[in-house]
Amino acid sequence: MASVTLNVNGKSVTRGVDARTLLVEFLREHMRLTGTHVGCDTTQCGCCTVHVNGEAMKSCTLLAVAVDGATITTIEGLAKGQDLHPMQAAFREHHGLQCGFCTPGMIMSAVDMVRRKGTDLDDKTIREELEGNICRCTGYHNIVKAIHYGAEAMGKTGTAAE
């Protein structure tokens, strides 16, 4: 057993967990934050992407103890109450999701992409940057579009600077 303290979506939590507990298991099983999904066992699909101290990371490959003390944002922590984050809104507006399973990871990756690459993203950049996220439903066309407009909206609303 190991004690892990994390700040998750603005709340500090401490739990005693099995040392081999992955961050994604900590979030899904101990915090019941089931928006973060598991789509593979080799760190390739990106369904499990969350923000660790502000950077997108795959929570299926991080031990919870390894990020002890970190600040974590999951898909559940992105909207401010009923106000969607501009990237969430863009996914809806541009039909960037079908079954919705890859979507939390896609959105978390997209927000991080804006942090790293700015708010003016062309198709080529977006497609390259999505290397770590797989979607089986949409054929990516509308995801690329959603990220383009979501990034633009983040710039306009000042969300990108946060």
Place this chain on the structure above:
Amino acid sequence: MAMTMTGEVALSASRETVWVKLNDPAVLKACIPGCETLDKTSDTGFSAVVKLKIGPVSATFKGSVELSDLDPPNGYRISGQGEGGVAGFAKGGATVRLLPPAEGNDGCILSYDVEANVGGKIAQLGARLIDGVAKKTADQFFNNFAEAVKAG
């Protein structure tokens, strides 16, 4: 997944000396990479525990090793098989031949002809790595063995 490889090493001792070492469980145990135990179960049989790591999968294989086609001091066949639980299975063998040294040299030449087969999770996740690991494992064994021979 099956793979094969062949090779030769020049050894500094005579065929007779090498033959004894090839049949000595203590030497074999020291030379088989990852071998944790090797216990004699009969004149030509051993039970073995070997730890193996292939890419993302590491597993402990429990199984048996058998010597056959004994032809002292010219060679034999060593074969083994092990179950690695969820990791799958590994089996394989080597035909080992001891040849007289090249003209003007001492010692002897050991040639080997290995075939190996793995299945289960190691094949599913480590497929691309298996050839490399198998080759490395075989090389390691025969290098260790050459060292053991040198050490007398």
Place this chain on the structure above:
Amino acid sequence: MSGTGIGARVLRKEDFRFITGKGQFTDDVNRYGQAHAVFLRSPHAHAEILGIKLDAARAMPGVIDIFTGDDLAADKIGGLICGWMIHSKDGTPMKAGAHPALAQGKVRYVGDHVAVIIAETQAQARDAMERIVVDYKVLKPGVSMADAVKSGAPVLHEVAPDNTVYNWALGDEAATQAAFAKAAHVTKLDLVNNRLVPNPMEPRAAVGDWDSGQDAFTLYTTSQNPHVARLVLSAFIGIAPEHKLRVIAPDVGGGFGSKIFIYAEETVCVWAAKKIGRPVKWVADRTEAFLSDAHGRDHVTHAEMALDASGKILGLRVKTQANLGAYLSTFSSSVPTYLYAPLLSGQYDIPAIYVEVDGLYTNTAPVDAYRGAGRPEATFVIERMVEVAAREVKQDPAEFRRRNFVRQFPHQTPVIMCYDAGDYDAALTKALEMSDYKNIGARKAESAKKGLLRGIGFSAYIEACGIAPSAAVGSLGAGVGLWESAEVRVNPVGTVEILTGSHSHGQGHETTFAQLVSERLGISIDNVSIVHGDTDKVQMGMGTYGSRSGAVGMSAISKALDKIEAKAKKVAGFVLEASPDDIEFKDGKFSVRGTDKEIDFASVALQAYIAHKFNGQELEPGLKESAFWDPTNFTFPAGVHICELEIDPATGVTRIDRWTAVDDFGNVINPMIVEGQVHGGIAQGVGQALLEGAVYDSSGQLVTASYMDYSMPRAGDLPSYDVGMTQTACPSNPLGIKGCGEAGAIAAPPAVMNAITDAIGHEGIAMPATPLALWRAIQKTAPRAAAE
């Protein structure tokens, strides 16, 4: 009416929960006191089980129980079934080997289920699994179809000593022979339709629960058709009678066919819940999904096409070997037969066709329906054949197709199907325009200057959707009817709940079905909710696959809405004191013809329930109707896709430059959603053509069992798509819908391969056309482009 009716680009109602992480997938379901199951799977492709030692595993911490095939047998739990009977040419029924949920005495593929370990946590169950010792006697496997049919090949099932499930045929052999006898030219081609793994992003999962007080079961499962799952689990496998078994398919993260079937894992979880008296949860990891989800495609085909001197097609002869894997999965037998051969006429008027299909057992995972199911395989054959034939007789591939198009409707093909409506010329003309076909020569020259090979490829596909009518599929061997059900519940305040037997796992039914109600009843889609995926709420249904939810599912809703309208008119008649015949219903208002007396829909709903204006003898109170819809024909979506790509001969890397899709889906409910379906389908089709392939080595190990080795299409591999539409309404359902879910996956592979073979100048390349395969193919022959 409001902007939420039929044809409107309405944003999806279901999105909010998914973009905020509030979706409820099966793995998100947790029952009080649940235990966790893991499955011990065979590492061998073919082996006898001589013994299983469980003692050490049972002693591990947290272990609750471990079961094997013997325990299921002792409880008289039946095996998994194949629900579609196929008869061989000689009239004998297909040879279905037993398919126990946990192996009994023998394992037949890597990943086959040997035992289930149930423990307090998944990690403990996995630890215990390490301690199980299985004594296998390894048998020689028959991994490829060629291996399986060799004489002396290892036998998988005693019922099929030659590993052949059936030798099936369709069409008129003599007429086809006669057509070839008078041919001026015969085109011949050998084709492989590569084996695929469906890979919905949500792996399969199940939670079984048992209520000891009522002796009743609940199963949460990743299913495209929970009612069919309940039927099979009850009637055939014998878990519990239907009224004691509730199956819930909550949010499901994609299916593509692979979640139609009833698998071992959910069977075992629901059964084991009673055995241990606690809920049992199982979630597949991705490697398990690769090993044990039903795979798709895997055909080897030889085809010949007879042409007259003008390039008119006279006949088609096809011989296919279809790999069905180690066991017959739920609908596997129908995929390479009735879902395949009847589509081999394509969009063309072909007088004679003869198709032979051998279904074979091999020591590989079961193969069943994957997006398109049989129709992509058929389209690949006919569209590659047509393209190559056009090349051989030196005609433009577009014009060659046009010359052979079906023009009169209805059109009876020689292989069962009767095409009801379409305009194939219109789609081709539009696609040629959108793709700027007339300037392809200039673009090729431009690419050649850069040292690149540019190719263009067509695919004029047709598919049969709806997977109905029941009588028709019944006559072909289906074990079930393929209608759909709907119930419309109008609440006293005028809001509406639609209960449907269709199941949404990404298709957006909560939006499109609500649009239909909005259109018909004149209410906002916000006042409509769609209930699906729960056998306790929806009485019966056949689920979602084969692009059937619009054409069949919505037609059932439409029929129930007809009844609602009729009943509501009667209620309005009492309220407005007029004969129901004089009541008109328009834009959500009931009015008396020729007067200004009117009442809105919500008020009529209230009146139906308070029942003050009529007595119960004249009219039953309430406003709730149900309907079953069974269509009279399949639907026939069709279209033309054009792929234009560039290949770098130095590296073999392909870049798709343009993708043009023109589809005729009949009437469209929500163009945004339809386009999304097209995009996703194309991506899967391009994946098949360029990237994906399940590979077993000769010992039967699946060496593409993770995303490291199985190449999934990623954003960087794909282009944006140019999507256009033409429309001919479907005459066989009230909404004129044809269905759109599979079109892209059906159309895309031959479009890509026709473009690639155009670019490299010969036909010697198979799917997936990976950079290595292409580079080799380019070395083999001097490219046509360079030679010219």
